[in-house]
Amino acid sequence: MGRAPCCEKMGLKRGPWSLEEDQILISYIQSYGHGNWRALPKQAGLLRCGKSCRLRWTNYLNPDIKRGNFSREEEETIIKLHEILGNRWSAIAARLPGRTDNEIKNVWHTHLKKRLNQNLTAQEARRPIEIESTPSDFPTHQRFKNSDHLPVSPQHSSCDFSSSGNDSSVATSKNGNMTVKNEEGLDIFDTVRSDTLLPENFPATATEPQNQFQISSIANLYSDDSMNFWVDLLIQVGDMPGMPEI
DNA sequence: AACCAAGACAACCGCCTGATG
DNA sequence: ACATCAGGCGGTTGTCTTGGT
Numbered sequence: 001m002g003r004a005p006c007c008e009k010m011g012l013k014r015g016p017w018s019l020e021e022d023q024i025l026i027s028y029i030q031s032y033g034h035g036n037w038r039a040l041p042k043q044a045g046l047l048r049c050g051k052s053c054r055l056r057w058t059n060y061l062n063p064d065i066k067r068g069n070f071s072r073e074e075e076e077t078i079i080k081l082h083e084i085l086g087n088r089w090s091a092i093a094a095r096l097p098g099r100t101d102n103e104i105k106n107v108w109h110t111h112l113k114k115r116l117n118q119n120l121t122a123q124e125a126r127r128p129i130e131i132e133s134t135p136s137d138f139p140t141h142q143r144f145k146n147s148d149h150l151p152v153s154p155q156h157s158s159c160d161f162s163s164s165g166n167d168s169s170v171a172t173s174k175n176g177n178m179t180v181k182n183e184e185g186l187d188i189f190d191t192v193r194s195d196t197l198l199p200e201n202f203p204a205t206a207t208e209p210q211n212q213f214q215i216s217s218i219a220n221l222y223s224d225d226s227m228n229f230w231v232d233l234l235i236q237v238g239d240m241p242g243m244p245e246i
Numbered sequence: 247a248a249c250c251a252a253g254a255c256a257a258c259c260g261c262c263t264g265a266t267g
Numbered sequence: 268a269c270a271t272c273a274g275g276c277g278g279t280t281g282t283c284t285t286g287g288t
Contacts (some may be wrong), residue, residue, distance in 0.1 A: 008269065016256070016282075055257065070273075090276060101276075106255050 013047045017056055025053055026061055027207060059102045066098030070107055078104055079112055 014023075037050035046053060059065075067228035070078075075095060081092045089108075091102035096104065107142065 014249075036273080050273080051259095052257075058275095061258075085276075087277065102256075110254055 012052075016050070017060075022047070022056070022061055025057060029061075054072055055102075059100050061142060064098060065100060065103075070099075070111075074099070075107070075112060078108060079116065082108065082112075 017025075024044055024046055027045075028040065032043070034040055034054070037054045040050055041044075041048045041053050044053075048056075077096060078092060080093060085091050087105075089105045093099055093101040093104050
């Protein structure tokens with residue numbers, strides 16, 4: 001049962017990397033790239049397993065990584081994305097240029113979670129007892145708890161954005177509600193509501209012209225990246241005046 | 247100065263997924 | 268269709284640092 005370790009442990013070094021090892025790894029990757037992590041340590045002359053090399057590079061040595069403390073803005077972004085995505089650190093990292101999933105995970109566990117708990121406790125102390133729960137009480141991240149609950153990719157759903165140019169996703173107003181229709185004339189928010197457990201009135205107050213423009217713009221932006229589409233949609237809709245807080 | 251506890255973060259582990267033969 | 272493998276991910280652990288006594 002279970003897979004064999006990615007590398008045999010015999011003779012391979014573990015634990016913190018030395019400066020010399022870092023230099024070897026950096027210069028090898030700069031010269032030859034990292035096509036095959038498993039073969040890399042042997043070719044580079046490192047007594048490490050490929051997995052260890054990959055981790056060291058992606059989490060620390062990669063020159064694209066931004067070092068230093070997280071800005072307030074970055075922290076707010078993490079908090080917001082975590083509400084939507086949950087512990088999907090790599091997905092969060094993908095939206096924070098220069099930051100790694102490991103780094104974000106650490107920051108979350110050491111700083112942000114604590115801060116949020118403090119804020120929550122302070123809020124709980126002030127808030128009267130809730131009488132009933134409403135659809136909007138669903139924590140946003142639970143909508144995306146696992147891939148089963150992820151909305152289908154737009155181009156595979158009944159609401160096809162993939163071929164939607166500016167003329168196919170049209171924002172209109174229907175009974176005071178926001179509607180964005182695809183080229184087949186289907187309201188995309190019907191899909192949004194049913195797939196994500198959003199409250200029934202989710203787009204109802206998004207009737208401001210700028211909101212309509214934003215939503216149809218987002219719908220037109222994504223053709224093949226469902227995750228980014230939904231994240232942007234939820235974040236931006238959440239920021240709109242009069243929308244349920246996300 | 248020495249010790250200890252808590253915090254911060256680097257690194258590892260086991261599992262999952264997609265690619266390939 | 269199945270087995271195998273590499274790479275990626277999230278959870279957890281280990282180690283180093285810092286601050287308090």
